[in-house]
Amino acid sequence: MWDGIIIGGGLAGLLAGIRAAERGKKVLIVSEGVGSLTYSSGVIDLGDAERLMNQKSHPYALLGERVVRSAAEYFQTLFPDYWGNWREPQFVLTPLGSPRKAGLIPRGLNTQALSETHKIILMALEGMKDFFPEVAKSNLLKAYPQAEVVLHPFRVEAFEAWYTLGKPITGMDCGKYWRTASGIETLKGVWKSLDSFEPDKAVVIFPGLTSVFSQPLREVQSNLPFSVIEMTAFPPSDGGYYLYRGLVQKFKALGGELLVGSGVKKVELKGKQCHKIIVNSKGKDSEFSARVFVLATGGIFGGGIEVTLEAAKEMVFGLPPFVPSGWTNSEFLGEQPYARMGVETDNQLRPIDSASKEVLLENVRIIGRMLAHWDPWVERCGGGVSLASGWFAGEQV
Ligand SMILES: Cc1cc2nc3c(=O)[nH]c(=O)nc-3n(C[C@H](O)[C@H](O)[C@H](O)COP(=O)(O)OP(=O)(O)OC[C@H]3O[C@@H](n4cnc5c(N)ncnc54)[C@H](O)[C@@H]3O)c2cc1C
The missing domain is CATH 3.40.50 (Rossmann fold)
Incomplete structure (x- = not known):
């Protein structure tokens, strides 16, 4: 039994894994691919953090200033090559x-x-x-x-x-x-x-x-x-590639185990608890159990949410994603509402039902691009939300 299993090894999942492993937890990251960091510049955009913390439902508002600041400082302690601070651009x-x-x-x-x-x-x-x-x-x-x-x-x-x-x-x-x-x-x-x-x-x-x-x-x-x-x-x-490599090295050096090329295809739930995930790697199924599961599958771009003309679907737990009304904006470079699609959570990052606000899975945390109500392109906080939510989940494992 693992203390924590993180599904998805992009920036959010790797940071969660590093923080949990550093706290002495036995952590497994299972990831289909290498995530979007290899496309990114390697710069961590935090956006206008103080403004976004006051924006209703934004992940920064859910997590609060202490988490956003601690995550940024933690990242810089891990990687002193990175310069700047969370407040000033x-x-x-x-x-x-x-x-x-x-x-x-x-x-x-x-x-x-x-x-x-x-x-x-x-x-x-x-x-x-x-x-x-x-x-x-x-x-x-x-x-x-x-x-x-x-x-x-x-x-x-x-x-x-x-x-x-x-x-x-x-x-x-x-x-x-x-x-x-x-x-x-x-x-x-x-x-x-x-x-x-x-x-x-x-x-x-x-x-x-x-x-x-x-x-x-x-x-x-x-x-x-x-x-x-x-x-x-x-x-x-x-x-972005060197940052990805740096994160993987840190995680492994702390004793974390990383399976890349392995997609989670099924999960076993009992009531509001997840007990087991079933991972398919090279055509073979393997089962893994943990106390806490962290969903870091990267939203629409990472493969964590599948969108068809009829519906949007979260691919691992079958959670109902928040879907904005009017998905797209005909102005090509304008704000695109679908960017805010994701899973709604409480302030512990547990998935909730949008209408009743009831927690759907007690031992699952949602992080990074899987979270609802933020837009990395317009708000320029792609790396920042992944750091803050990843760090917070790493504290919860
Ligand atoms: C082209 C591009 C450029 C960007 N540039 C910047 C930038 O300069 N600065 C910045 O701050 N942000 C940038 N961003 C945004 C930022 O990279 C992302 O917001 C952030 O990295 C998202 O991290 P994530 O871990 O949530 O998701 P991802 O990095 O997408 O990782 C998700 C992981 O989950 C895996 N996965 C999906 N489904 C499964 C499954 N069923 N089982 C197992 N694994 C699964 C995927 O293979 C992937 O490895 C950029 C994004 C893109 C796409």
């Missing part, structure tokens, strides 16, 4: 070179130095996919009008095979290469090539470089006479 650069608000950010993405500099050197690796140097330059000039922006195109021998085949170099290719021993040596040469630009008076922006969780890369950068600022990338993004 930081700014990071989008792949198009515009600053955008964010919550907790890898230190390499910190843009503070850009507001003070009079010279920005924008590194432009030849052949890089989804990076548009002229667009980025123009957006940087708009955002930091006090600075001149100098484009510095360069080519790297290690990518000769890409150039020969006419294959674009992805952000993942770059991120991986700069972390290797030969990538770090090449990087030192790239810094040297900037000597003629008087870089000590400049700030250097380097798309494709991701130093989070890489001690050697951080060391190389800390010895430079100028600041280097990294950029977020279009999905799939190596920043």
Whole structure:
């Protein structure tokens, strides 16, 4: 018998697992896939937390300030590479070179130095996919009008095979290469090539470089006479991938067990308690029992809620999701009501019946994108809700 079984190994499920395992609990995470972190920039968006805490039914309002703050602080204790605080927004650069608000950010993405500099050197690796140097330059000039922006195109021998085949170099290719021993040596040469630009008076922006969780890369950068600022990338993004890897390593180091590629297909309930889940892996069924179950299956995008023209269905426990009236907005980039679809809970994150507010399952907790009444795109709190609810569930296991 496990103390806790977490169904879904994305940001919310992994954080819940880490917190519970750290508290000495025997924890199993069962996950069909790797979650949406590998698509995300690796930045944790917390949104306007103080406003959202006062927004009726929002997960932040259910959980309260202590939980939101503790979860953000806990995450930073786990990963000191992340900078910022839950109350004040930081700014990071989008792949198009515009600053955008964010919550907790890898230190390499910190843009503070850009507001003070009079010279920005924008590194432009030849052949890089989804990076548009002229667009980025123009957006940087708009955002930091006090600075001149100098484009510095360069080519790297290690990518000769890409150039020969006419294959674009992805952000993942770059991120991986700069972390290797030969990538770090090449990087030192790239810094040297900037000597003629008087870089000590400049700030250097380097798309494709991701130093989070890489001690050697951080060391190389800390010895430079100028600041280097990294950029977020279009999905799939190596920043999100490295965060996923970091979370998995922490969870396993604490003794947690992770089964990836295993979907929960059936559950056994007795009254308001779940006793058992049945997991299908490689065509074979296995049963697992626990005291507490945490549902972290990622909502519509993660596969936790299936939507047809007729109905929406929660896929593991068959819980009735909250479905907003009028699912969509014909304005493509407008707020989409279906984003708020999810399972309603009490303030212990136990699923409730929307009408009667009665608790439906006493030993089940709902977290992350499975929760109702929030919208990660409009409220920009995708990572924040996953951290807060994941941390809280980890305390409950
Ligand atoms: C493209 C994209 C970019 C984003 N960018 C950002 C960003 O920059 N900053 C930010 O803060 N947020 C961002 N977000 C939002 C943020 O990533 C999510 O809100 C958050 O990670 C959701 O985490 P989760 O753990 O709830 O769900 P998920 O990450 O979706 O994880 C759910 C997991 O459950 C598994 N699962 C589903 N069904 C089952 C089953 N039956 N049995 C077992 N496992 C199952 C899935 O395979 C998956 O691994 C982005 C999201 C997307 C899609």
